[in-house]
Amino acid sequence: MEPISRRRFLALAGSASAGVVLASCGRGGPRAQAVGPGGAEVLRVEQARRRPGAAVVDLALAAAPLTVDLAGLTAGTWAYNEAVPGPEVRVRAGDVLRARFRNQLPEPATVHWHGIALRNDMDGAAGVTQEPVPAGGEFLYEFTVPDPGTYWFHPHVGLQLDRGLYAPLIVEDPAEPGGYDREVTVVLDDWADGVGPTPEESFAELRAGQGAHAQHGAGGGPTSAALGGPGGDVTYPLFLMNGRPPAAAPVFDARPGERLRLRLVNAAADTPFRVALGDHRLTVTHTDGFPVVPVTVDTVVIGMSERYDVLVTVAGEGTFPLVAVAEGKGNQAVGLIRSGPAPAAPPAEPSRLAELGGRLLGLGDLQAADAVDLGPGQPDRDYRVVLGGGDEGYRWTINGRAGLDGDPLSVREGERVRLSFENRTTMFHPMHLHGHTFQVARPDGRPGPRKDSVIVLPDQRLVIDVVADNPGQWVLHCHNVFHMEGGMETTMSYLR
Numbered sequence: 102m103e104p105i106s107r108r109r110f111l112a113l114a115g116s117a118s119a120g121v122v123l124a125s126c127g128r129g130g131p132r133a134q135a136v137g138p139g140g141a142e143v144l145r146v147e148q149a150r151r152r153p154g155a156a157v158v159d160l161a162l163a164a165a166p167l168t169v170d171l172a173g174l175t176a177g178t179w180a181y182n183e184a185v186p187g188p189e190v191r192v193r194a195g196d197v198l199r200a201r202f203r204n205q206l207p208e209p210a211t212v213h214w215h216g217i218a219l220r221n222d223m224d225g226a227a228g229v230t231q232e233p234v235p236a237g238g239e240f241l242y243e244f245t246v247p248d249p250g251t252y253w254f255h256p257h258v259g260l261q262l263d264r265g266l267y268a269p270l271i272v273e274d275p276a277e278p279g280g281y282d283r284e285v286t287v288v289l290d291d292w293a294d295g296v297g298p299t300p301e302e303s304f305a306e307l308r309a310g311q312g313a314h315a316q317h318g319a320g321g322g323p324t325s326a327a328l329g330g331p332g333g334d335v336t337y338p339l340f341l342m343n344g345r346p347p348a349a350a351p352v353f354d355a356r357p358g359e360r361l362r363l364r365l366v367n368a369a370a371d372t373p374f375r376v377a378l379g380d381h382r383l384t385v386t387h388t389d390g391f392p393v394v395p396v397t398v399d400t401v402v403i404g405m406s407e408r409y410d411v412l413v414t415v416a417g418e419g420t421f422p423l424v425a426v427a428e429g430k431g432n433q434a435v436g437l438i439r440s441g442p443a444p445a446a447p448p449a450e451p452s453r454l455a456e457l458g459g460r461l462l463g464l465g466d467l468q469a470a471d472a473v474d475l476g477p478g479q480p481d482r483d484y485r486v487v488l489g490g491g492d493e494g495y496r497w498t499i500n501g502r503a504g505l506d507g508d509p510l511s512v513r514e515g516e517r518v519r520l521s522f523e524n525r526t527t528m529f530h531p532m533h534l535h536g537h538t539f540q541v542a543r544p545d546g547r548p549g550p551r552k553d554s555v556i557v558l559p560d561q562r563l564v565i566d567v568v569a570d571n572p573g574q575w576v577l578h579c580h581n582v583f584h585m586e587g588g589m590e591t592t593m594s595y596l597r
């Protein structure tokens with residue numbers, strides 16, 4: 102089957118009312134058609150998701166320049182609705198989210214609803230599912246939100262995610278089993294905007310071989326044992342929790358003995374975080390929105406774009422540091438859980454928390470809850486996805502090709518598709534598939550977790566299965582935004 106290049110796709114999508122692209126399937130063979138973002142299949146699946154009488158949640162969302170105060174440092178950035186993070190959006194599973202997006206930035210932008218199994222034409226992937234919204238323009242995103250869990254949204258144009266453009270999207274479960282008294286959303290970010298180089302300057306440095314990557318490429322940079330290599334490529338002056346640096350750490354009030362559900366979101370561009378709570382253990386209940394068999398650990402490393410929901414039982418009265426150390430980098434973001442009449446002062450040296458060196462959650466500790474287990478099955482298609490590059494000119498590749506002009510991974514609706522990642526680079530890559538929640542294969546044969554983003558370690562081979570039940574054109578990419586901009590992206594392309 103002849104692959105469809107992105108440019109050809111866009112050219113043809115614009116001329117076909119249903120967004121359908123024709124691709125010839127070799128001389129004399131049957132013709133295959135790619136399912137366009139607004140294709141009939143996409144609309145059929147959206148119709149099947151939509152329940153009669155579903156609530157519609159309206160959201161006015163503006164992206165615009167903003168000046169923020171970071172504990173006395175004044176920084177210019179770009180943000181949603183004049184806040185970093187942007188507004189926490191809450192809907193219930195089954196609701197329709199209708200977001201009127203106004204782009205008041207000086208350049209084109211989109212909104213990508215990360216992790217949501219939504220209709221393809223609302224995915225916000227610039228150049229794949231829509232043309233970016235021009236400066237001064239508007240776009241109406243309207244889609245059914247099918248699955249409960251912790252999600253987030255951000256732009257899908259260039260390096261914009263590295264600005265302040267991110268916000269949590271919490272999808273409540275109408276059948277929530279509960280088991281906690283209070284929720285706390287914790288959004289982590291690496292920050293240089295307005296106080297360091299722009300994302301474009303950092304990227305140019307990386308391309309020129311002057312960045313952190315060149316240093317660790319020479320063997321002299323910091324590494325993380327948990328990640329088998331460096332934590333990232335860019336040095337950031339600040340790490341933020343809910344938009345605040347450690348000197349203005351956010352305070353989360355609680356009561357002794359309460360059970361808290363912490364919804365941890367890593368919205369950073371280039372930084373994994375190791376999270377721990379002083380004097381507490383963490384019971385992991387969900388990752389990337391989907392439930393797992395609960396497992397209790399001391400600390401978790403969260404790759405870029407991943408989410409972990411953890412339960413903690415507040416030990417008593419006191420102020421407990423919630424620490425997110427930039428893994429392999431060293432600085433940290435900090436918050437405080439305050440219970441009872443304790444002062445909101447951070448204990449000394451939170452980075453020395455014993456929990457940070459305690460039992461670390463491994464991917465192999467996670468098992469899908471029965472309700473979301475795909476079950477055993479032989480794949481209808483099995484693709485190797487070789488992750489390469491990172492050396493000359495900061496070019497990153499999938500199956501030897503950089504960028505969306507490479508061969509897509511063709512699938513058909515209803516198939517079970519296996520992707521076998523092989524990481525041939527010296528860095529970890531948090532690989533993210535749009536529009537689906539895949540299942541990670543465990544070597545022991547037990548059902549691995551359902552996720553939409555998964556860390557693939559250097560030299561690792563990691564296998565995921567995905568049920569192709571959401572037709573369209575879906576980006577598969579590394580969620581280090583510099584790696585993605587350097588070429589580590591492709592598409593999973595539905596054919597009919």
Ligand SMILES: [Cu+2]
Binds near residue numbers: 531579580
């Ligand atoms: Cu990467």
